[in-house]
Amino acid sequence: MAVSANRLELLQIADAVAREKSIDRMIVIEAMQDAIEKAAKARYGAETEVKAEINPRSGELRMWRLLEIVADVEEPSRQVTLDFAKAKSPNAKLGDFLTEPLPPIEFGRIAAQSAKQVIVQKVRDAERDRMYDEYSGRIGEVVNGTVKRVEYGNVIVDLGRGEGIIRRDELIPRELYRYGDRVRAYIYDVRREQRGPQIFLSRTHPQFMAKLFMQEVPEIYDGIITIRSIARDPGSRAKIAVTSSDSSIDPVGACVGMRGSRVQAVVGELQGEKIDIIPWTDSIADLVVSALQPADVAKVVLDEQAERIEVVVPDEQLSLAIGRRGQNVRLASQLIGWDIDILTEQEESERRNKEFTERSGLFMEALDVDEMVAQLLASEGFSTVEELAYVDLVEIASIEGFDEETASEIQNRASEYLAEIERGQDEERVKLGVSEELYDIAGLNAAMLVALGQEDIKTVEDFAGCAADDLVGWTERKDGEVKRFDGTFKDFPVSREEAEDMIMQARLKAGWITEDELADASGEDESEASEEEAV
Structure with a gap:
């Protein structure tokens, strides 16, 4: 059977649009059917229910008018009685639709324009759905693109089958892009918005650095080396903690590469950002010592409940540990996930002496003892009156110069002091x-x-x-x-x-x-x- 040129033309248009927009051919054909139905309604009346169908193999167009079979006709243009329907189709029943073939119509200028708008909109919607489905599954990937334009500091990137945006705050400081520049970035979010799917890219995200190392270091790609944590000050400095599941492979050396070739490739992509690579360990104390390099750490005190670390460094190492504008200690804190307080050895010594003096004064006042006894208690590690009141008597008696009678007297005085405070606080409770x-x-x-x-x-x-x-x-x-x-x-x-x-x-x-x-x-x-x- 010969196929008319019009039929071939419909299929050729559908194929061309589907290829250009990278969408399913049937979506284009369905859009054409919708457009023809809308044009037919304009021709036969908006109240008329029209069904159009394009054969996807031959391109043949067929149209019908749909008439609902009802008991009482209220809209003659859309409904027929059961008796009328049975005369045409003996198997008809209430609720079904009777179909009447319609002849092909000539599209006028307005009808053609309207049909074109329907097709364009349907194709655009399909293209947006395709783009969202494709890129929403690629969150976490690094992509390459070409700069399309720069708007108010935001860089619009052509990704080939989509368009992404690098917002100004997601660009490395002092980084400038012009039309046509090649750019590599990390997909961190894809959202549906009114103007279509928005693909958000970043060059400052910590995972961008992780993905770059994965591309440069085969051991990371293979899963032998794991990146446990990353802290970045984009464009300036970064710290990365790595661990190896194979004891024969040095994770730091593998990431640095021969003569620094691997890490330099990452540094080059990140506009010269300096990268400190440290070995990860489950010991927070050891980890903070490594994270604060190149500064030397003399002492580490952990407060696990508050997730706080107190680090003591030699006096001459203070500025090195803190870093320029606090950068070194800030990145170390981000890397570990704990707050870090840095003290010099002199500051810690002064604080210890102050605490010792305060504890001694507390014991002198609360227990009514002389300075020597109070200092002995403080030097043995007692910090509160409660500890003296409830500790085993043997611990106090074992202090040099004390006997059991002295220890008992100290403990009794501590208990009396606490009881007096308790009475005062109970009075305050009643007032409240x-x-x-x-x-x-x-x-x-x-x-x-x-x-x-x-x-x-x-x-x-x-x-x-x-x-x-x-x-x-x-x-x-x-x-x-x-x-x-x-x-x-x-x-x-x-x-x-x-x-x-x-x-x-x-x-x-x-x-x-x-x-x-x-x-x-x-x-x-x-x-x-x-x-x-x-x-």
């Missing part, structure tokens, strides 16, 4: 209106109840409504900086687990939960802990 029932919760004392009263937590129900964060505080990390928010018990040595236990006791006492529910919750926690240990 804090319920005495809170004493029934194990772990709470008068000082804690005063702190709760100052936060307007006065009853068991009030305390039961608290979260652990409200009591012990929490930390938030944003842009590599860690911010600490204090809780009500900031001045008390209460762990998160202890705070949660106190809250559960309050909820049990307030009747919010039952003993069985509390036991079930404890069982689940123990089960999760066992699973974590097993892993």
Whole structure:
């Protein structure tokens, strides 16, 4: 059978558009069908239901008018009765549609323009869907493109089958691009927006550096070497921590390469950004020593609950450890994920002497002892009166120059001092209106109840409504900086687990939960802990 030129033309147009826009040929044909249906409605009336079909093999166009079969006709142009339909098709039934063939129509100028708009819109929508589906699955990849234009500092990049944008804050400082320049960047996000999918690229993202190392270092690509953490000050300096699963392969040496060839390739792509490569270790203390290189570290003190590290360096190493504008210590903090405080040996010595003097003065006042006895207690590591009151008597008696009688007298004085403070704090609790029932919760004392009263937590129900964060505080990390928010018990040595236990006791006492529910919750926690240990 001979195929007319018009039919061939339809198929050729569909094929050409599908190839050009990289979309499915059937999407283009369906767009054409929609356009023809819209043009036919303009010809036969908007109330007429028209169905058009293009044969994808022959290009033949067929059109029908659809008439719904109903019991009572309300719209003659769209509906027919069952009797009328049965006369044409004996198998017709209510709810079906009767089809009447329509002759081909001549497209006028307006109808053709309208049809063109429908096709263009449908093709554009399909192209956007294709682009989103393709690039949303490529988040985390490094892509190459050509600079298409620069708008207000943002670089628009032609990626071949899509268009990406590098926002000004995602460019390396002092980096300039012009039309036609080649650029390599990291896809960190793809979003659907009104003007189509937006592909967001970055050259400052830490993972961009990781991907560049993966391309240059075969051991990273093969998974033998793992990049554990990256901290960047884009265009200036970066620190990267690596570890190897094969003890025979040095992870730092592999990343540096022969005469620095591998790391220099990455440095060249990042506009000369200096890169410190350090070996990763699970020991935070060892890791911070490596992260602060080239400075020497004399001492490291960890506060695991607050995720804070105190580092002591020789006096002449202070500026080196901090770095220009705090860069070295800031990058080390980002790399490890803990806050880092840096002190010189002289500052630490002065602080130790100050703390020793303060503790000695506290013991002299609280225990009514002379300076020598107070200094002996402080030098033995006792820092609070509570420690003296509750420690085993043998520990105090074992101090040189002390006997059991002296130790007992010191402990009695410590207990009397604490009891006096407790009475004063209990009076303050009463003034604040804090319920005495809170004493029934194990772990709470008068000082804690005063702190709760100052936060307007006065009853068991009030305390039961608290979260652990409200009591012990929490930390938030944003842009590599860690911010600490204090809780009500900031001045008390209460762990998160202890705070949660106190809250559960309050909820049990307030009747919010039952003993069985509390036991079930404890069982689940123990089960999760066992699973974590097993892993």
